[in-house]
Amino acid sequence: MKANINQRRRSFMRAASATGVVLAAGPQAARAALAPADPWKEAQSIANKLANHVKFPKVDFDVTKYGAEHCKLVDVKGWISFEEQDAMKKPAPGSKDCYPAFAVAIAACHKAGGGRVVIPAGDWYCAGPIVLLSNVNVHLKAGAHVYFSNNPADFAKYGDHKCGENGNLVVSRWQSNDCLNYSSMVYAIGQNNIALTADDWTAILDGQGGVPFEGSNDCWWTYKGKVNTINSVAQGSSPNYKHGKPSQTAPNPLNATSLAEVAPKLSEAQRLLIQGEGDKWRADDAYLPALSEAGVPLEKRVFGLGHYLRPPMIQLIECTNVLLQGYQVNQSPFWQHHPVACKNIAIRNVHANSLGPNSDGFDPEACDTVLVEGCTFNTGDDCIAIKAGKNLDTQYGPTRNVVIQKCTMQSGHGGVTLGSEMAGGIENVYAQDNVFQNVNWATNPLNTAIRLKTNMNRGGFLRNFYVRNISIPNGVQTSPSFYASLPGSPIASKTVATAAGAVVTFDCDYTPRADTVRTRPPIVDNVQISNVKVGNVTKGGKKVSCYQAIVILGAVASDYNGPAPRPTVLPVTNVTISDCDFGMPANAEQPFYLYNVKDLALKNVTVGGKLYNTVMSA
Helix, strand or coil: CHHHHHHHHHHHHHHHCCCCCCCCCHHHHHHHCCCCCCHHHHHHHHHHHCCCCCCCCCCEEEHHHHCCCCCCEEEEEEECCCCCEEEEEEECCCCCCCHHHHHHHHHHHHHCCCEEEEECCEEEEECCCEECCCCEEEEECCCEEEEECCCHHHHCCCCCEECHHHCEEEEEEECCEEEEECCCCEEEECCEEEEEEECCCCCEEECCCCCCCCCCCCCHHHHHCCCCCECCCCCCCCCCCCCCCCCCCCECCCCCCCHHHCCCCCCHHHHHHHHCCCCHHHEHHHHHHHHHHCCCCHHHCECCCCCCCCCCCEEEECCEEEEEECCEEECCCCCCEEEECCEEEEEECCEEEECCCCCCCECCECCEEEEEECCEEEECCCCEEEECCECCECCCCCEEEEEEECCEECCEEEEEEEECCCCCCEEEEEEEEEEECCCCCCCCCEEEEEEEECCCCCCCEEEEEEEEEEEECCCCCCCCEECCCCCCCCCCCCCCCCCECEEEEEECCCCHHHCCCCCCCCEEEEEEEEEEEECCEEECCEEECECEEEEEECCCHHHCCCCCCCCCCCCEEEEEEEEEECCCECCCCCCEEEECEECEEEEEEEECCEEEEEEECC
């Protein structure tokens, strides 16, 4: 088995170094793809396939028999969100590290042919990753609370790739670019028939993302650095961050001063295009995409210690037949769940509960056949965000065949989001019978409910997206939030509420200033949204449901900065919204914003008490 795992890792690294794979079938083939004859029948077929797709021998491996011991807790003042501090608990100094016991128990279970590794009730300290192996279900009993170390060095100790001063790192993917980096708190690569489960939500996986580092007021979340959204609500800063501190957005002196050092075969024109102006490209969150654009192979994309790319809480790469069920996630350093290139994955009845920067709840990337069912999301970023690669890291193709049903969304950027990293494409997504409850509407509102994010860098395609039976009783954010436009854009900055404020937001000009290479126009085709009911809240003495009902900003041709001739920039097409009531927008005079959209069909749609049966283009 170990040889097979290593073979998969080498395969991943070879694939990640490929530089010429963007969309093998090409955009025209993507546009011509057939939609399912009966989308909801297809959705039911996916749910049925994942109803009982993992099985384990009925034998338990109790971690206490392998040396795990409870820890004592002490009080600490930490960050519970972007801007709010409060009292919380952390393991007492000197607590026994359960990483070795967890690892040995998992290895024993795997060697025996599989079963269940059981973490009993109580508090446990783990200074390293829980690494899942084939045929193993790691199960938390009710009341089990695993506190993962908040020392970054503990997640640069055990990886298979020895990278000198950067640590022992793992193959990872950060915001859809491949790299060697810190391990996630729960990690797997190349495994089959695996599970992470719990009795109920009193079983907690705690990343301590907002707990200050030893001897500092900084924490994992401080690494976020500058927040770029204009007029953001409840997320206007990163915990304890001040200008000049090291972060993912600040130039890192450890990174090359020129791409010529790491990609000498680039032409001067290519190098200048990728780097852009100044040294902002040397910040870790820009440097990694630059390495992808430059065709730098994975083994040279080394981060970890000395860098500021936070690991996700749970990252599973190239795994098949996966079940995530029944537990709660708190204080994730970065994305809470990030399966990459996985097939047949179900996440059920999980509480994704982390309000820090980039605390997306569930981000399936380049995955095939996914079920999200009965989960609750209270997040500091998108509740669900479907991904599919970025820049040239599209070797795993699209994410496809995703069902999202019977879920509840509270705080977050978008409820159901597609993108922004979607260069490999997204197709066949079905969302039904969900409640975007938004209970924190007064202080930390859901920014938008149904959201697409892409731009002339991220490109890709979205096709065959179906939404029905959505309840939004407390509306979404009732004020607009914005991104800055590029110079010369027909879209003036601070004029289109694409960052927050609309119930349905399709943004094909997402954060355009963030990407120096803008050469891949996106394609959006065949979206059907029906039976969305949006309630009003009372704000400023008025009943309002949102800022605007619908914002569809198609791709902006002037953003293109590649060689002539410019490729065709298509409008958003074939979108139908029917049998919906969007409540009362705060911007009642302009309830819709459309740009580069062809034939948006509104059928029996009520906005601000007015009925619309019309077709609109812009």
